[in-house]
Amino acid sequence: MALMALPSLAQAPVTGGPRLEPDFYAVIGVAGFERPVEVRQSGAKRREDVATGGVVQTFLTDRTRGALVVMTAAGQRRVAFFFPLSPGQASPPLPLDLVDLQATAKLNRIGAANVAGRPCNLWRYNGYLNRSGIVCATSDGIVLQLTPDGRHSPLFSVVSITFARQDPRWFTIPPDYQVASLPGEGGLVAAPAPAAAPPAH
Numbered sequence: 001m002a003l004m005a006l007p008s009l010a011q012a013p014v015t016g017g018p019r020l021e022p023d024f025y026a027v028i029g030v031a032g033f034e035r036p037v038e039v040r041q042s043g044a045k046r047r048e049d050v051a052t053g054g055v056v057q058t059f060l061t062d063r064t065r066g067a068l069v070v071m072t073a074a075g076q077r078r079v080a081f082f083f084p085l086s087p088g089q090a091s092p093p094l095p096l097d098l099v100d101l102q103a104t105a106k107l108n109r110i111g112a113a114n115v116a117g118r119p120c121n122l123w124r125y126n127g128y129l130n131r132s133g134i135v136c137a138t139s140d141g142i143v144l145q146l147t148p149d150g151r152h153s154p155l156f157s158v159v160s161i162t163f164a165r166q167d168p169r170w171f172t173i174p175p176d177y178q179v180a181s182l183p184g185e186g187g188l189v190a191a192p193a194p195a196a197a198p199p200a201h
Contacts, residue, residue, distance in 0.1 A: 021041065021043055021044065021097075021140075021141075022041070022140050022142065022163055023041060023042045023043070023163065023164060023165050023166050024039075024040070024041050024142065024161055024162060024163045024164070024166075025038070025039070025040050025161070025162050025164065025166065026038070026039045026040075026096075026158050026159075026160065026161040026162075027039075027158070027159045027160045027161075028094065028156050028157065028158050028159060029156065029157050029158075029159050030094070030155070030156045031151075031153065031154070031155050031156065033050070033052065034052070035051045035052075036159055037049065037050050037094065037156075039094070039096065040166045040170050040171075041096075041166065042165070042166040042168070042170075042171060043064075044062060044063040044064040045060070045061065045062050045063075045064075045171045046059075046060075046061045046096075047059070047060050047061075047170050047171055048061075048094065054074060054075065055072065055073070055074045056072070056073045056074075057070065057071070057072050057073075058070070058071040058072075058073075059071075060171055060173075061085060062085075062171070063085065066084055066085050067082060067083070067084070067085055068082070068083040068084070068085040069081070069082055069083075069173065070083065071173065071177055073177075078174075078176055078177040078178060079177060079178045079179075079180060080173050080177045080178070080179050080180065081180050081181075082179075082180070082181050094143075094146075094156055095128065095143060095146065096142060096143050097141055097142070097143065098123070098135070098137045098141040098142075098143055099141055101123075101125050101128050101135065101143070104127055104128050104129075105125040105126055105127035105128035106125070106126045106127055107123045107124070107125050108123065108124045109121055109122065109123055109124075110122050110123065110124045110134070113136050113145075115136050115144040115145045115157060115158055116144060116157075116158045116159060116160055116161055118138060118144060118158075118161060119138070120136040120137055120138050120144050120145070121136065121137055121138075121139070122134060122135075122136050123135050123136075123137060131148045131149065132148070132149050133146065133147050133148035133149045133151075134146075134147050135147075142161070144157070144158040144161070145157040145158065
């Protein structure tokens with residue numbers, strides 16, 4: 001990542017009211033993962049697909065409805081669990097929104113760089129998960145790279161990102177998943193998807 005040093009600037013501005021979040025599809029390299037993580041975002045909805053060994057975990061986040069769905073596929077077994085999601089809670093497993101970091105950390109701009117062919121602003125963060133480090137985020141607030149202090153390489157870095165409208169079917173539960181709700185969490189917060197599968201890339 002090429003760095004261009006700049007004097008320390010003011011803390012990131014606090015956003016108020018509804019925020020327009022761009023639609024995108026990203027492939028992200030994560031330290032310790034044998035395969036990249038795939039991320040799709042459409043407005044307040046985000047999908048993150050994590051494959052490890054023969055298990056695929058999918059995290060569906062809907063911030064408007066305050067819901068997190070964790071889908072697990074291993075062999076023929078497919079199950080989806082629902083969890084409540086507080087308005088300020090970061091979307092697991094990756095903090096891809098600068099606003100998520102700003103909610104719990106102090107941010108100071110320190111320069112500019114380029115990640116995956118995209119220009120981004122460098123921010124020094126302090127306090128996120130009781131750690132400090134550097135992130136590079138686009139002008140829209142999409143975090144392209146995060147490097148905690150003490151690491152020689154990024155914890156995660158975007159390999160490629162395409163800003164385009166995402167098909168709504170990516171953010172619903174396929175019909176072959178067993179839907180479950182944890183005791184005490186109330187009823188279902190989303191409906192299974194139509195039989196049609198999401199489109200290929």
